Amino acid sequence: xxxNLHLLRIFFMVSDHRSFSRAAEVLHVSQPAVSKAVxxxxxxxxxxxxxxxxxxxxGTKGVRLTDSxxxxxxxxxxxxxxxxAALEDIRARIGNQRGRLVVGASTTVAGYWLPPYVAALSTGxxxxxxxxxxxxxxxxxxTLIDCELDVALVExxxxxxxxxxxxxxxxQMRLVAHPAYPVARRRKLGTDELNRQPWLMREPxxxxxxxxxxxxxxxxxxxxxxxxxxSNEGIARAAAAGLGVAILPECVVRDLAQLxxxxxxxxxxxxxxxxxxxxxxxxxxxxxxxxxxxxILAERHG
Numbered sequence: 466x467x468x469n470l471h472l473l474r475i476f477f478m479v480s481d482h483r484s485f486s487r488a489a490e491v492l493h494v495s496q497p498a499v500s501k502a503v504x505x506x507x508x509x510x511x512x513x514x515x516x517x518x519x520x521x522x523x524g525t526k527g528v529r530l531t532d533s534x535x536x537x538x539x540x541x542x543x544x545x546x547x548x549x550a551a552l553e554d555i556r557a558r559i560g561n562q563r564g565r566l567v568v569g570a571s572t573t574v575a576g577y578w579l580p581p582y583v584a585a586l587s588t589g590x591x592x593x594x595x596x597x598x599x600x601x602x603x604x605x606x607x608t609l610i611d612c613e614l615d616v617a618l619v620e621x622x623x624x625x626x627x628x629x630x631x632x633x634x635x636x637q638m639r640l641v642a643h644p645a646y647p648v649a650r651r652r653k654l655g656t657d658e659l660n661r662q663p664w665l666m667r668e669p670x671x672x673x674x675x676x677x678x679x680x681x682x683x684x685x686x687x688x689x690x691x692x693x694x695x696s697n698e699g700i701a702r703a704a705a706a707g708l709g710v711a712i713l714p715e716c717v718v719r720d721l722a723q724l725x726x727x728x729x730x731x732x733x734x735x736x737x738x739x740x741x742x743x744x745x746x747x748x749x750x751x752x753x754x755x756x757x758x759x760x761i762l763a764e765r766h767g
Contacts, residue, residue, distance in 0.1 A: 470544075472506040475499055476514060477541040480534065483527035512537075542611075550612040550749060565594040566754045569605040569617035571672050573636070573697055574741060577716040579618060585761050593754065603670035609744055616755050617744040618762075620714075621672025630742045633762060637715040638680065640735035643707040644728040654732045656685055663709030664688040665700045673697055676739040677712045684734045701727065714739075 478488035479499060489496040507514050514534035530538060553565075566586070570579050575597060583595055598605070598614060602621030609617045610627055623630050642649045648658055664681075667674035681687075692709060694700045697717045704711045704718075705726040712734060721727040729735060743762065745751065751759070 466510070469506065469509065472502050472509070473537075473541050474545070475502040476506050476534075477538065477545060479503060479515075479528055480530060480538040480541075485528065510537075546612040553615075553752075564752075564754055565596060566758060567596045567598060567613065567615050568758070569598045569600070569608055569614040569619075569744075571602045571605055571619040571621065572599055573620050573673060573714050573717060574618045575599040576698070577714070578634075578636075578741065582758070582761055586758055589761075590754075590757065601668065601670045602672035602675070606744065609746060612746070612749070615752065616758060618741065619672055619744060620739065620741050621675045623742065623744060627747055629745050629747050631745075633741045633743045635738040636741055638676065638712050638735070638737050638739055639715045639718055639722075640710065640712050640730040640732050641701070641704050641718050641722070641727045642710045642730055643705055644725060646707055646710070646728075648710065649728045649730060652731065654730055656732075659686055659710065659732065660688050662688065663690045663692055665703050665709045665711040666691050666693050667697065667700065668693055668695055672739075673713070680712060680734050680737055684732075686734070 475488065475492065478491055479485055482488050482491065485499050485503075486496050489499045492499065503515060510533075512533045513531050514537060516529040516531055516534075568579070568583070579597065583597065587593065587595060598608060600608065602619040602623065605614070605617050605619055606623045606625060606628060608614050610625070618633060620636060642662075648654055648662060651658070666677060690709075692703070694703060697713055700711045701713055701718050701721055703709070704713075705721050710730065718727050722729060743759065745755070
């Protein structure tokens, strides 16, 4: 058995747009031709891919996929994502005279570590377009797997066999609170006292959240109350307002600490280092632009 890629592409477009007519518009063919192609693919595979009755709907509206159709759609999405990646890679091989580099970065990396490296790349290759996609570690890893990124830099551990994670540099973590916050006045801060404080935390999937939980678990910290915020900057501002305590990268809290709005607390959890990682797809050879960028990452850090 083999799959006709032309028919698969038509099926993918129908599934992606949930419409035969919209797929026909995008592919610049007639709607009957699209319908005929999907039926032919079903015949070749001896499977029903599109629900044509009223039961068993798997979509919210428009075209509805069967279980087999949903499975094939996911495979097709991966196939055509790799196709896009191959085309981007070929275009980037024209002597680095033109092209685009898409860098994924978790929020702390994007805001505090990445800008000088992007600036160095843009200075050396002024004709190259650079796009930075920002998200938490989990979402960035998934976007890389979907071949929508060329390379990524994150602050959390990514355990996926499709991704090669290389240690890039370290980031120091600090336990902080407002200087007037009760625990900030203690010369010796106990774990039991920390457990009674509100802890300001990132959302699940964040690299900062993962490393914070790991540090807390090692130290035996199990707080009674947690408050989730969607960014490290938001947590830092909340801590500076006296809302609670937090473990944050020093690069995030340094300015607020220098201004006297935050204080580094004395406890073994403060000052620990966390690694930052360079992520690349295992099965995707690095393009010349990726190699140029990773060389800058290594050179300027070294």
